[in-house]
Amino acid sequence: xxxxxxxxxxxxxxxxxxxxxxxxxxxxxxxxxxxxxxxxxxxxxxxxxxxxxxxxxxxxxxxxxxxxxxxxxxxxxxxxxxxxxxxxxxxxxxxxxxxxxxxxxxxxxxxxxxxxxxxxxxxxxxxxxxxxxxxxxxxxxxxxxxxxxxxxxxxxxxxxxxxxxxxxxxxxxxxxxxxxxxxxxxxxxxxxxxxxxxxxxxxxxxxxxxxxxxxxxxxxxxxxxxxxxxxxxxxxxxxxxxxxxxxxxxxxxxxxxxxxxxxxxxxxxxxxxxxxxxxxxxxxxxxxxxxxxxxxxxxxxxxxxxxxxxxxxxxxxxxx
Amino acid sequence: xxxxxxxxxxxxxxxxxxxxxxxxxxxxxxxxxxxxxxxxxxxxxxxxxxxxxxxxxxxxxxxxxxxxxxxxxxxxxxxxxxxxxxxxxxxxxxxxxxxxxxxxxxxxxxxxxxxxxxxxxxxxxxxxxxxxxxxxxxxxxxxxxxxxxxxxxxxxxxxxxxxxxxxxxxxxxxxxxxxxxxxxxxxxxxxxxxxxxxxxxxxxxxxxxxxxxxxxxxxxxxxxxxxxxxxxxxxxxxxxxxxxxxxxxxxxxxxxxxxxxxxxxxxxxxxxxxxxxxxxxxxxxxxxxxxxxxxxxxxxxxxxxxxxxxxxxxxxxxxxxxxxxxxxxxxxxxxxxxxxxxxxxxxxxxxx
Numbered sequence: 169x170x171x172x173x174x175x176x177x178x179x180x181x182x183x184x185x186x187x188x189x190x191x192x193x194x195x196x197x198x199x200x201x202x203x204x205x206x207x208x209x210x211x212x213x214x215x216x217x218x219x220x221x222x223x224x225x226x227x228x229x230x231x232x233x234x235x236x237x238x239x240x241x242x243x244x245x246x247x248x249x250x251x252x253x254x255x256x257x258x259x260x261x262x263x264x265x266x267x268x269x270x271x272x273x274x275x276x277x278x279x280x281x282x283x284x285x286x287x288x289x290x291x292x293x294x295x296x297x298x299x300x301x302x303x304x305x306x307x308x309x310x311x312x313x314x315x316x317x318x319x320x321x322x323x324x325x326x327x328x329x330x331x332x333x334x335x336x337x338x339x340x341x342x343x344x345x346x347x348x349x350x351x352x353x354x355x356x357x358x359x360x361x362x363x364x365x366x367x368x369x370x371x372x373x374x375x376x377x378x379x380x381x382x383x384x385x386x387x388x389x390x391x392x393x394x395x396x397x398x399x400x401x402x403x404x405x406x407x408x409x410x411x412x413x414x415x416x417x418x419x420x421x422x423x424x425x426x427x428x429x430x431x432x433x434x435x436x437x438x439x440x441x442x443x444x445x446x447x448x449x450x451x452x453x454x455x456x457x458x459x460x461x462x463x464x465x466x467x468x469x470x471x472x473x474x475x476x477x478x479x480x481x482x483x484x485x486x487x488x
Numbered sequence: 489x490x491x492x493x494x495x496x497x498x499x500x501x502x503x504x505x506x507x508x509x510x511x512x513x514x515x516x517x518x519x520x521x522x523x524x525x526x527x528x529x530x531x532x533x534x535x536x537x538x539x540x541x542x543x544x545x546x547x548x549x550x551x552x553x554x555x556x557x558x559x560x561x562x563x564x565x566x567x568x569x570x571x572x573x574x575x576x577x578x579x580x581x582x583x584x585x586x587x588x589x590x591x592x593x594x595x596x597x598x599x600x601x602x603x604x605x606x607x608x609x610x611x612x613x614x615x616x617x618x619x620x621x622x623x624x625x626x627x628x629x630x631x632x633x634x635x636x637x638x639x640x641x642x643x644x645x646x647x648x649x650x651x652x653x654x655x656x657x658x659x660x661x662x663x664x665x666x667x668x669x670x671x672x673x674x675x676x677x678x679x680x681x682x683x684x685x686x687x688x689x690x691x692x693x694x695x696x697x698x699x700x701x702x703x704x705x706x707x708x709x710x711x712x713x714x715x716x717x718x719x720x721x722x723x724x725x726x727x728x729x730x731x732x733x734x735x736x737x738x739x740x741x742x743x744x745x746x747x748x749x750x751x752x753x754x755x756x757x758x759x760x761x762x763x764x765x766x767x768x769x770x771x772x773x774x775x776x777x778x779x780x781x782x783x784x785x786x787x788x789x790x791x792x793x794x795x796x797x798x799x800x801x802x803x804x805x806x807x808x809x810x811x812x813x814x815x816x817x818x819x820x821x822x823x824x825x826x827x828x829x830x831x832x833x834x835x836x837x838x839x840x
Contacts, residue, residue, distance in 0.1 A: 386595040386596045388596065390590065390596045394582070395582040395583030395584055395610075396613055408600050408601075409599065435508055485645065
């Protein structure tokens with residue numbers, strides 16, 4: 169197992185280099201420049217040129233890339249490793265690290281809620297396939313899956329914040345209540361609901377499909393032929409097998425946990441990584457965009473590795 | 489459980505009807521099947537794929553899944569009619585008094601539980617012993633079915649065992665509750681020939697030791713010859729011939745049974761090609777009127793337009809064919825239960 173993990177990590181090195189090159193090129197080749205917003209009649213061309221020199225944008229792209237890429241990996245020791253933000257001059261690393269807790273609260277809680285609700289729904293649908301309850305839930309799943317996140321978020325705000333005045337409109341803490349966990353959960357309610365509704369729609373479909381697949385296996389008939397109760401057949405013999413692909417899916421969700429939920433965070437002004445990256449893209453804040461893209465890329469690789477490890481843990485047939 | 493033989497059969501199936509309401513129409517997979525199994529005896533059920541033999545077995549276990557349903561008949565076991573037994577009482581029978589093993593040992597065991605725990609589960613469900621004791625008993629069972637190093641094997645997962653080993657585990661699981669009846673649905677079909685012989689030997693030995701009855705489902709008459717006391721031949725959801733083993737092999741009556749016997753290759757016989765029964769099984773959604781076998785039958789006669797009843801042609805020997813007990817075509821007057829005019833009309837229509 170250890171040698172397998174080591175091998176996978178070594179294999180990841182060329183992938184990471186590939187990701188860096190591609191994201192660096194995309195960011196720099198996208199139309200628009202970080203200095204565009206300063207180009208007004210009152211700013212002299214000289215000032216603009218000074219800014220370009222200050223950001224290092226006057227150097228050839230390969231030089232910029234090598235400088236950025238070699239510096240990037242010193243982040244554990246150097247808070248300037250990811251550069252300084254073009255918008256406020258703060259070290260990008262600190263900006264990003266400061267946002268991680270907020271993002272993890274949002275994505276973590278919503279994933280937890282999703283799994284707790286979606287797994288039983290999928291199981292219920294599978295054991296009553298084509299029943300009325302299955303069909304009605306399927307309808308809601310389709311609606312939920314098709315619903316745009318921003319629209320759902322706005323509707324929830326309109327209903328529960330504006331009209332009913334039950335939940336706050338935006339942010340993660342009320343004024344002067346930083347660190348108050350109940351206040352945080354109160355602020356979390358609507359964004360988590362938004363994310364969870366859409367995720368539950370997808371996850372319960374996976375769970376239903378996985379469970380249906382397992383329920384028609386020969387070993388389920390064997391379990392019944394032993395005289396086990398239906399509960400034991402479904403929740404012990406079937407569920408244990410049906411959860412294997414779900415665990416894999418969980419591993420693949422890890423990158424989304426950290427890269428944040430850009431749309432939901434923006435709609436609810438949630439100070440997480442997703443909102444940060446949306447702002448950074450709008451401002452052409454190259455160092456911040458690159459850092460968030462790189463985090464996402466590395467997380468995808470780690471998430472895949474994690475999924476494969478988890479697979480071996482839950483399925484005795486898999487060994488590395 | 490061992491019971492005294494008081495002459496009543498252990499299992500008596502009476503006019504069983506199991507139908508599947510599919511999207512394309514009603515499939516009468518089992519249509520009026522009756523037979524019984526004596527205490528400690530082995531009954532072979534033979535027939536082609538799709539003749540209803542497995543559905544009959546699953547009906548006994550009450551494991552028919554939608555859209556299938558037992559729509560008529562009785563399954564009497566131990567004085568109870570299994571067809572309308574409440575679910576919780578049926579669970580007491582299933583895996584306890586009646587156990588079942590399946591065709592596919594590769595997929596019949598749950599891949600995420602160890603072999604030992606799957607056997608122990610059967611024991612603790614019915615035996616009243618749990619935990620370590622059930623596990624010890626599971627290892628005993630594995631030893632009984634001839635698995636070497638049983639204690640280690642009990643801790644292994646199914647994928648670590650070969651097909652023959654897995655079928656042994658299935659047998660150990662089925663027998664761990666000392667059933668009165670073991671239903672074996674093509675237990676050796678998926679196995680290599682040498683392993684087949686071992687599994688059959690094992691089943692024979694365990695049958696003697698446990699004094700249990702076996703309902704052995706197969707399409708292989710060789711397996712039947714090896715194991716069975718009595719034989720039921722099924723075709724398109726109906727019993728077409730039924731008797732003790734010797735009679736079926738020495739005096740088969742139904743042309744379908746003849747065909748099955750002729751299609752067994754024999755050692756030391758030089759034949760260019762195997763005998764086959766011509767044609768295919770009729771479409772279960774659209775069964776022809778009259779005898780279901782007549783379109784493939786070498787002896788088809790005008791009277792076969794009328795469905796023959798299952799009748800006793802000799803003591804204990806039943807056949808669903810118009811041929812006389814001696815195997816001759818019946819004269820018009822002899823055909824029981826038919827109208828001479830109808831037979832004549834049928835004859836005319838066939839000639840045209």
